[in-house]
Amino acid sequence: MENEKENLFFEPHKRGLMKTPLKESTAANTVLTEIQPDFGPLTTPTKPKEISQGEPWTPTANLKMLISAVSPEIRNRDQKRGLFDNRNGLPEAKDCLHEHLSGDEYEKSQPSRKEKSLGLLCHKFLARYPNYPNPALNNDICLDEVAEELNVERRRIYDIVNVLESLHMVSRLAKNRYTWHGRHNLNQTLGTLKSVGEENKYAEQIMMIKKKEYEQEFDFSKSYTIEDPIIKSNTGQNGHPDMCFVELPGVEFRAASVNSRKDKSLRVMSQKFVMLFLVSTPQIVSLEIAAKILIGEDHVEDLDKSKFKTKIRRLYDIANVLSSLDLIKKVHVTEERGRKPAFKWTGPEISPNSSGLSPVLPFAPSDLEVRRSSKENCAKNLFSTRGKPNFTRHPSLIKLVKSIESDRRKINSAPSSPVKTNKAEGSQNSAPFPSKMAQLAAICKMQLEEQSSEPRKKVKVQLARSVHCKPVAPLDTPANAELEMTAPSLIQPLGVLPLIPSPLSSAVPVILPQAPSGPSYAIYLQPTQAQTMTPPQGLSPTVCPTPSSNATRSKDSTDTTTENTANDAPKSSASARPGSLPPGLERQGIKNRDREAAGERGSKRASMLEDSGSRKRFKEDLKGVENVSTVSTSPAPGTIPVSPRIEAVSVIPENAGTQQGRATKYDASVLVQNQTNGQSVAVTGAQQPVPVTPKGSQLVAESFFRTPGGPTKPTGSSCVDFDGANNTSVGTLFVPQRKLEVSTEDVH
DNA sequence: ACCTCCCGCCATGCT
DNA sequence: AGCATGGCGGGAGGT
Numbered sequence: 001m002e003n004e005k006e007n008l009f010f011e012p013h014k015r016g017l018m019k020t021p022l023k024e025s026t027a028a029n030t031v032l033t034e035i036q037p038d039f040g041p042l043t044t045p046t047k048p049k050e051i052s053q054g055e056p057w058t059p060t061a062n063l064k065m066l067i068s069a070v071s072p073e074i075r076n077r078d079q080k081r082g083l084f085d086n087r088n089g090l091p092e093a094k095d096c097l098h099e100h101l102s103g104d105e106y107e108k109s110q111p112s113r114k115e116k117s118l119g120l121l122c123h124k125f126l127a128r129y130p131n132y133p134n135p136a137l138n139n140d141i142c143l144d145e146v147a148e149e150l151n152v153e154r155r156r157i158y159d160i161v162n163v164l165e166s167l168h169m170v171s172r173l174a175k176n177r178y179t180w181h182g183r184h185n186l187n188q189t190l191g192t193l194k195s196v197g198e199e200n201k202y203a204e205q206i207m208m209i210k211k212k213e214y215e216q217e218f219d220f221s222k223s224y225t226i227e228d229p230i231i232k233s234n235t236g237q238n239g240h241p242d243m244c245f246v247e248l249p250g251v252e253f254r255a256a257s258v259n260s261r262k263d264k265s266l267r268v269m270s271q272k273f274v275m276l277f278l279v280s281t282p283q284i285v286s287l288e289i290a291a292k293i294l295i296g297e298d299h300v301e302d303l304d305k306s307k308f309k310t311k312i313r314r315l316y317d318i319a320n321v322l323s324s325l326d327l328i329k330k331v332h333v334t335e336e337r338g339r340k341p342a343f344k345w346t347g348p349e350i351s352p353n354s355s356g357l358s359p360v361l362p363f364a365p366s367d368l369e370v371r372r373s374s375k376e377n378c379a380k381n382l383f384s385t386r387g388k389p390n391f392t393r394h395p396s397l398i399k400l401v402k403s404i405e406s407d408r409r410k411i412n413s414a415p416s417s418p419v420k421t422n423k424a425e426g427s428q429n430s431a432p433f434p435s436k437m438a439q440l441a442a443i444c445k446m447q448l449e450e451q452s453s454e455p456r457k458k459v460k461v462q463l464a465r466s467v468h469c470k471p472v473a474p475l476d477t478p479a480n481a482e483l484e485m486t487a488p489s490l491i492q493p494l495g496v497l498p499l500i501p502s503p504l505s506s507a508v509p510v511i512l513p514q515a516p517s518g519p520s521y522a523i524y525l526q527p528t529q530a531q532t533m534t535p536p537q538g539l540s541p542t543v544c545p546t547p548s549s550n551a552t553r554s555k556d557s558t559d560t561t562t563e564n565t566a567n568d569a570p571k572s573s574a575s576a577r578p579g580s581l582p583p584g585l586e587r588q589g590i591k592n593r594d595r596e597a598a599g600e601r602g603s604k605r606a607s608m609l610e611d612s613g614s615r616k617r618f619k620e621d622l623k624g625v626e627n628v629s630t631v632s633t634s635p636a637p638g639t640i641p642v643s644p645r646i647e648a649v650s651v652i653p654e655n656a657g658t659q660q661g662r663a664t665k666y667d668a669s670v671l672v673q674n675q676t677n678g679q680s681v682a683v684t685g686a687q688q689p690v691p692v693t694p695k696g697s698q699l700v701a702e703s704f705f706r707t708p709g710g711p712t713k714p715t716g717s718s719c720v721d722f723d724g725a726n727n728t729s730v731g732t733l734f735v736p737q738r739k740l741e742v743s744t745e746d747v748h
Numbered sequence: 749a750c751c752t753c754c755c756g757c758c759a760t761g762c763t
Numbered sequence: 764a765g766c767a768t769g770g771c772g773g774g775a776g777g778t
Contacts, residue, residue, distance in 0.1 A: 020757065064767075112776080112777090113752090113775080113776050113777075114776085114777080115754075116754065116755095119752080120752075143767090153755080153756080154767085154768090155768085155769075156754085156755090158767095158768065158769060159769085162768095162769075175762090175763090175767065175768095196758065213764090243762095264769085265768095265769075265770085266769075306772080310770090310771060310772060312751095312752095313752085313771080313772070314770090314771085316751090316752060316753055317753075317754095341751070341752085397753080398757095410756070427756080437778080620760090695761080705749085
């Protein structure tokens with residue numbers, strides 16, 4: 001196809017091809033590492049030269065390097081040919097290439113570890129596909145091909161794909177084949193994950209953990225382990241043990257094999273990890289806490305070290321991919337005890353897909369309808385088969401099915417007009433980069449590719465925009481200030497909040513994918529349709545304001561601080577975020593976001609663990625709690641007497657762009673809010689006034705299923721933020737006295 | 749010394 | 764049995 005603007009729609013793989021091959025030097029990879037962020041020179045790629053570290057790079061050079069590094073083709077040619085596979089240890093190849101090199105030299109020529117990092121690999125992978133692929137085109141991904149082109153073992157591709165799958169950015173089509181969905185479903189997915197996270201009371205869990213830690217520090221009493229009831233509670237007892245993979249309609253697993261491991265898979269971990277960010281007010285999650293929570297869900301009991309380490313390893317893998325997607329960025333939280341690795345959410349602000357859950361959400365009726373339909377679709381799929389016991393479906397879903405189908409038809413039939421998205425939205429634009437060299441390099445490369453491949457300036461524009469956007473980012477700042485102040489207030493009685501998982505959660509309808517029939521993905525909206533979409537949940541965010549203050553404070557001990565970093569703001573990076581689209585594009589972007597309205601919620605699956613007795617107990621507690629929790633959201637001021645720890649936080653931002661991204665994406669207004677509130681705002685792109693045209697149905701695909709209101713829904717969207725805040729705050733409490741420092745990490 | 753996390757063995761489960 | 768997936772953790776690069 002001709003692609004219009006950017007080549008967004010061409011087939012995914014082709015993109016890669018488009019790149020202009022500069023020359024690659026073996027060193028290219030190396031270069032990547034060091035590449036500087038500048039993009040300026042996107043245009044002319046010069047020849048790449050290898051750069052020695054330390055050498056100053058010119059943008060052009062960087063680009064070249066990146067390209068070569070990234071470009072599969074190039075790599076294939078050269079590296080592949082011999083160098084590349086060190087692993088294989090093909091001496092011959094090496095020899096050929098590096099005959100002249102001595103052992104040391106040879107080694108140096110080899111790609112460094114960083115160059116082979118999953119994060120960089122992910123960037124390369126992502127560079128191959130548009131953020132918003134044209135559904136009408138063939139968006140299939142052949143794992144073998146990708147692995148070959150990127151010169152990596154297939155195992156690595158699985159790591160990436162699994163995480164992308166958790167975000168519904170890809171879906172398994174068949175053996176060795178995946179379908180690329182890009183960011184079309186992302187907001188929806190995130191909204192759903194947020195809802196599920198809320199239902200699972202992750203915020204509370206986080207708080208509990210922090211509390212425990214805090215207590216331990218002070219030797220309060222026993223050493224708590226993950227085992228605490230609270231944690232456990234979430235986990236299993238209620239009957240809903242761990243949550244299962246949250247699926248979107250149309251994006252479900254089609255392979256039984258896949259399903260078999262669903263519960264343990266990286267995918268689930270990835271979703272849970274994302275949930276933690278979405279429910280946390282400061283949106284900063286340390287690996288330690290994430291690991292504890294994840295372990296807790298699985299098996300509280302054995303929290304042995306090895307298990308913990310393994311979990312951490314996995315989280316790094318996931319984090320690398322999420323970082324490549326610009327959804328999170330690495331930061332460090334510094335406490336008295338030391339520095340702890342953590343990640344900060346830099347993705348879009350998400351309001352939970354209320355799937356009906358929370359009345360809170362202010363959707364326009366029409367929107368609701370739309371969502372429903374989408375849900376229904378989901379439902380359809382979900383219901384259909386798959387019997388995984390683990391999943392639960394929400395009753396309300398059923399209703400929707402009909403409408404969904406009709407929608408689906410429409411959608412399918414609808415002509416797809418190329419969406420304009422600009423890919424720029426994605427990472428490419430992001431001029432601001434993350435600190436990490438690798439990322440930068442990747443980004444640069446992506447940009448280059450785009451340019452080369454695409455015609456356009458759009459990209460440039462976007463870049464520019466992104467830059468502008470950043471200002472928005474400031475959100476954080478306020479927060480920081482507040483934090484400190486607030487922290488004290490945050491204190492609550494330890495026991496106050498019931499961390500207990502809500503029973504509801506169990507109730508939560510899970511969407512089951514069904515796989516059977518044709519790939520639903522086909523359904524994806526078309527641009528127009530997209531527009532139609534309802535405003536996402538995001539609306540509610542506004543509501544949140546209150547929380548904002550809370551939020552601010554609430555931040556967990558750690559994070560809190562950090563974010564503010566102004567830096568972040570700037571970076572914002574619009575870049576990556578899809579949201580940040582050029583004006584024209586924005587709409588589309590928005591649309592995309594919107595669609596998500598419906599959310600499904602996953603249910604947890606019952607895991608094996610837990611003792612029944614405790615479960616019961618928890619369940620009961622939960623019930624009570626839930627109610628409470630709903631309420632609880634509101635902070636209970638003063639209850640707890642803990643000393644706040646967050647006294648001083650120092651942020652060390654480096655790059656920081658965190659939130660900006662979000663801001664970028666969303667309207668200014670939104671941004672404003674954010675700033676005001678601090679982060680709490682959950683704005684969804686959807687809101688944006690996008691005039692859409694309707695074909696409302698289209699959305700369908702995207703929309704997840706949201707659970708219709710679950711029974712009680714614990715927190716409304718707005719509440720959510722709130723909760724987070726509370727939680728956080730709580731966390732803070734626990735942590736008190738430490739000084740937290742957050743620093744974004746750069747690259748090293 | 750600690751943080752990261754690459755790498756690939758090998759289990760799992762479908763075909 | 765063969766192959767696709769992907770859990771898992773040893774061990775090494777980076778800082």
